[in-house]
Amino acid sequence: MDNLRFEYRVFATTLKNEQQRLAALSDHVPAELRRRISHEYYLIPRKENRFNIKIRDSKIDIKYLVQTVDACEQWQPRIKIDFPLDVKNIKKEIFPALHIDPDTENRETFSTRQLIDLITAQPTVRVVKVKKMRRAYTVRHVRCEFASLNLEKIRTTTICAESENLAQLKQVIDEIGIAKYENTNYIKAIKNILHI
DSSP: OOOOEEEEEEEESOOHHHHHHHHHHOOOOOHHHHSEEEEEEEEEETTOOSEEEEEETTEEEEEEEEEEETTEEEEEEEEEEESSEEHHHIIIIIHHHHTOOOOOTTOSEEOHHHHHHHHHTOTTEEEEEEEEEEEEEEETTEEEEEEEEEETTEEEEEEEEEESOHHHHHHHHHHHTOTTSOOOOHHHHHHHHHTO
8 A cells, every 4th residue: 555644635615716826836737637527435434533434436445544743644545445345355444444343244245336335324324425526736746636526415625735745745735825724634524514
């Protein structure tokens, strides 16, 4: 998996000024990354904020919140694997992160739909569908992204900057003007917006 990385993410109804600064500061970004639309599912445990678990592009992606340093969150990627998923991986990585242990009905593998249906049936977990329109940027070797979001028909926007280098990250979040906003990861933001 990828290395540990620091992230700083903000949410607001509009981030137009910050996006304009981000675009003005950005280095060249390959055309295929400039604008992407995705339909994703976030698996939100009601009493847990340390795991970010999402399904996108027929893959499940899990990362773990290690620590917060100078308001920047450090995340450790855990797994990123394709569907169908082996039930052993589900029981080892996904169920513990969600604090659930449902009956897998002797299945050996799960498709995306089968896993979503299984998780949706758990009262302690909320499955949230998110549509994203993402634009990628790079500022001083720091990966950045602006996204327009539709969270179950609620619209908002977000900007994120991430890097393995904390000093570079802090410089960039100051330059693009998002340091004035609270760093809020997807799990906390979805819980706040949807009152989970």
